[in-house]
Amino acid sequence: MSAVQRNARINSPDLILLGIVLFLVVSGVLLVFDASYPTSADQSRYGNDAWYFAKRQITYAGVGVCLMLLVSLIPLEWIRRLSIVILLAAIVLLVYVLVRGVTINGSTSWVRLGPFMFQPSELAKLAIIVYLARALGRPGIFSKGREKRWLVPLGWSGLITLLVVAQRDFGTAAVLFAVMFAMFALAGAKKRYLVLAAVLGIAAVVVAMTYLPHCRARVAAFMDPWGHYHHAGYQIVHSLIGFGTGGLTGVGLGEGRVKCYIPAAYTDYIYATLAEELGLVGSLVLVLLFSLLAVLNFVIAQKSKSLYGALLAAGVGSAVSTQALINMAVATNSIPATGIPLPLISYGGSSLVTTLLGLGLVLSVSRNIEVEVEGEEANEDSVNRRRHGRARVPSRGCRGGFARTRSDRRVAVRW
């Protein structure tokens, strides 16, 4: 009996998702090499080594994929318990970066961890997702008179967002906002609050664009990149030239030239190189892959029987897709420029490893699609349960007992 049950509960991870992720990571490594070799071969600070960035990206990808697989194998409950620790770690690092951050390329968003440089804002995404999944993954948090239940998580995640804003990393802040919005919406927040949040978010963007001088410069460059060629418009112009040169089928892999003009060719503007070398076909395939990734995440979220799992999957899904959308929109000059890497593709260890960790969580959710994480346990005769025709099974030994008592207590709540 127990063997059968186990088979029923623990699926193999979503192989299509895994396949897409691995495909993206491998293409990312190739693209990083492709877009970075003119720079690294030319500059002695990279040892004139054409493989400088590619080698590092391969290492990050190896570490990231291993961690992803590892995370996908461990029980979600562990993550759930760790989420507060992750949140606190993220806050500490975000404060630390404000105080003693390392400046690279003009932005102070790095901390030194031993021999590694690390971007806490990348960890912030993960922290918000796991924390909100835990905090919102309980039933009835949006009940009347219990506003504290959702105001506290909102407060913590809001704090993290503000810390990221303090680094002037508005791109990541926008991603965090999108993640929060998606997770609150999924958890069942009232429509009027969601509308209010959306309005406030848009207002914040408008205010920043109107009043912050460095944002205004970027808006001006967005409106007329050629007019600001020698300042903020330079990368945009060359990125657009890359897209135009690519045409339908591209100039061929490795043949592109925009990477010689754009300093961030292998990070924020890697999409321009792809579009130039593989044309509309290549750029559309990437869009397709990212939409597929988003859809798969949302399908897993929808299928997941536990609200916790659903929130995790939807959180990661919205984070990855928002980031991809913003990056691609910047590269195509559809929105004002903001420095954000293309997930899984752009060069950068922090981004790659945290994104893979997040996707590891989603894979874990996909494995445990049938399992309800205990904290959100509803009463025995829930409609849900009956509809699926399966009895609720405690996940492991005595824990079920604990869970039941907790959930029993929760049933008393009127909702």
Next chain:
Amino acid sequence: MLTQHEVRKLQISRIRKLAVVVIVLFFVLVARLWYLQIVLGEELLMQSEANRIKLVRMRAPRGTILDRNGRVLATSRPQFVVLATPAKLRENPEALKTLCGILGIAPDELDSILARRGGHPGAPVRVMIDAPLEVVVRISELRMKLPGVSVELDQIRNYPLGPLVAHIVGHLGEISKEELELAKKGGKDYKPGDYIGKDGLEARYEDLLRGVDGGKQVEVNALGSVVRVLGEKPSVPGKTLKLTIDLDLQIAARRALGSQVGAAVAVDPRNGEVLAMVSNPAYDPNIFVKRVRASDWERIISHKGRPLQNRCVYNVYPPGSTFKPVTAIAGLKYGMCNVGTTVNCPGYLVFGRRFRCWRVHGRVGFMKAIAESCDVWFYLLGHRLGIDRLAKVAREFGLGSATGIDLPHEGRRRDGGVGTIPDKQWKRRRFNEPWWPGETLNCAIGQGYVQVSPLQMALVCAAVASKGKVYRPFLVKEVLRPNGSVVKHTKPEIRHVVNAPSEAFDLVCKGMRLAVTSGTGKAADIPGVAVAGKTGSAEDPPRPAHGWFICFAPVENPRIAVAAIVEHGRHGATSAAPVCRAILDVFFGKKKPHEIGSGKARVRGD
């Protein structure tokens, strides 16, 4: 109050809504991609072509400068040039050190070279010109360690004879900011780092010598190296200048001058061609083409002899007794003297004060006055003439005004003149004082206010030889295309005519001939050639007098007129006359130029 079923339903519907929003956004992106890559594609591709296709300027070879017999005085030869982009090099101290090591120069010297130019910031600077092969090889080997450093083959000006013709040919140098602005105003195509003629013929004939730069449209690959040539506009090489200068005479004059400070000019009295023009000391124009080393510059600037100055054209001296033929012609013209005019020379003339003669001549007639250079005879003639009539004739000889030679900056003075021929009006204007008759006496023997350049003196001599015709002197005989066909042939041009009877010239010529055969100028007496000459010693107190000599030959049919001055050479007969003689010796084939010896030190670099 929601049941769990309803909660679940809400969840599912919200996930779907989120998914739809994301998908819609991705579709918007797809539309944008379509617009950029397909609709705008062509337009953006054009911009990319602009990146990919570069225009490379091809410097036109600068025209050659030849002497009258076709010997090369200035040419362009291919040399390796080391270029460095200062901004790129500066951010890499290691590379700076390596480059210093290869070039063998001190870091602060390299620094000053890099800081020298005000072109646009990314433009490379010539760090070394005429780099030896081992430097080229070393730089190529260490290319990776030397960002912004490159080696190119460029046509670099070369003056094979160095100092010998420096004052005539002049030199090139990198264009200055002011020259660049001036050229831009004139609509000429100069760029920072271009070479431009700075002095001499290089400056005067800049437009002819330079040619027109060509261009090459090339396709470059991602790393900026040329993949293929798309189009080419050939450059038009500069014109060749064939000079009137005879290199042999030039060598002879320089060797004869030796280490003495002075100048010598030889012209053809029949047309004004300048056969030789030497100013001593000279400089090596090649050092201006390479970057001028601080030490070289220091040496040139601090040299007492001012080697940059072309003394033949730009320096003026009192002519001393070489002016006497002019006075004599004026006297004959106005009837103030004739061949029989005789005075007694006791060694001085009292005219308010004592006006000295250089020795006691006793009875002096016309011929003896010129041959023996008797001052008293000319004092009295000058007194009879009066300054205004003397000045009028002197001006007819072209004295006091620019000669019109084809060198830049002649007659920089406000009135465009060169030297001074005083008269009453001049004195009033200049000093606001009346003319004193005693001053006329001084002027009559070429002292006082009279000042002339050696070139003017050569023309005076030529005018005496050609019976009053003063030609415009010129250096460029022909302008040729590189293939040798003639573009322009300079025609002789008479600038002044001396209105005096031809007998007057005959008499003066006879006197000057006598000076060489039996008078003061015996040093210039060449067997078999009828040379006529006149010595001069121009007082320049408190230092020794300048030695002058003017001569022409042969008397019957003059083909060459020479003027030479040796600064503070005391007597023209001993200092300047041997220089003229050396030129005549070579001109008439009596000696080879290398046989000319100099009593003094040898010419540097000769």
